[in-house]
Amino acid sequence: MEGIESFIATLPKVELHVHLVGSASVPTVLKLARRHPGSPVPRTEEALREFYTFRDFPHFIDVYTMVSLLVTEPEDVADLVRGIGRDLAAQNVRYAEVQVSPYPFRRNGMPPAVITEALDIGAQDALAEHGVRIGYIFDFPGHTADVDAMATLEHALSDPPRALTGFGIGGIEGARAPYLDIIRDVFGAAAAAGLHCVPHAGETTGPETIWEAIGRLHAERIGHGLNCLADPRLVTYLRETQLPLDVCPTSNVRTRQVAALADHPLPRMLAEGLLVTLNSDDPPMFGTSLSNEYLVAATVLGLSPAELTALASNAVRASFLDENSKDSILAEYSHLL
């Protein structure tokens, strides 16, 4: 066990699917909650851990939103990014693509330019203080696309943080249907502006959402995508195109999409020849970390060190880093095995 843990610790890693507020450490959330005593978010560690026990996916979204609404100051936003840098540096993560939902910050009175400045400061500090490079993906919840889709697109196009690389959609997949036209429009505009499109799809609904992401939302990677296995034609498509899937095993168990870690379809996805990457999603909310996801893949799902290294290099290849930066991380893997 110790051997595999130290192997994972030294493996250079890239994190492609992590959310800004969902990565806030427990002490950070407690500090914010104590500053806002009217919030339903608990102010003790024990109660917060209980609060992070999710009955189902919509309950998780409710909790995530309540925590997001604690972020009221630009300095909070910058602190969250610095916190990601600190936590990822400790796991030998070189680069992270961080999904930022600006809508709760806007609702708390922060104008887009102020949010952008805070994100720029945070990314600069994460690199200077922790050596972790940050890319941003702006996203919005599909279930509030009528309110948030266009505002998020406008923010992304007119006042982007310097490290903005992508555009995404999260929230409750099953509630996107009434807003599909606007969702397709904003993704079309984001893609036309050169942003990489990375929608969540097939996390809580079936293959049809993944087909929609591929066919209409310009998906260059799929957030989760685990329900692709229900459609052999989709599996064939994903294998042939090697469209990357951001897989987050502990997240799927904690939001009750998968009954137990041992049942996670990651090994089946690999056996099907899909391009899979391993990610932490909302690590403190799910009681995990990126290193822990690799440990779970090894100890619960039976992956070998060579397979873990392949997952890590998949993440480098599936990232939106420039080719030179990819090559310099990939070159390190040849020394590992």
Ligand SMILES: [Zn+2]
């Ligand atoms: Zn996610």
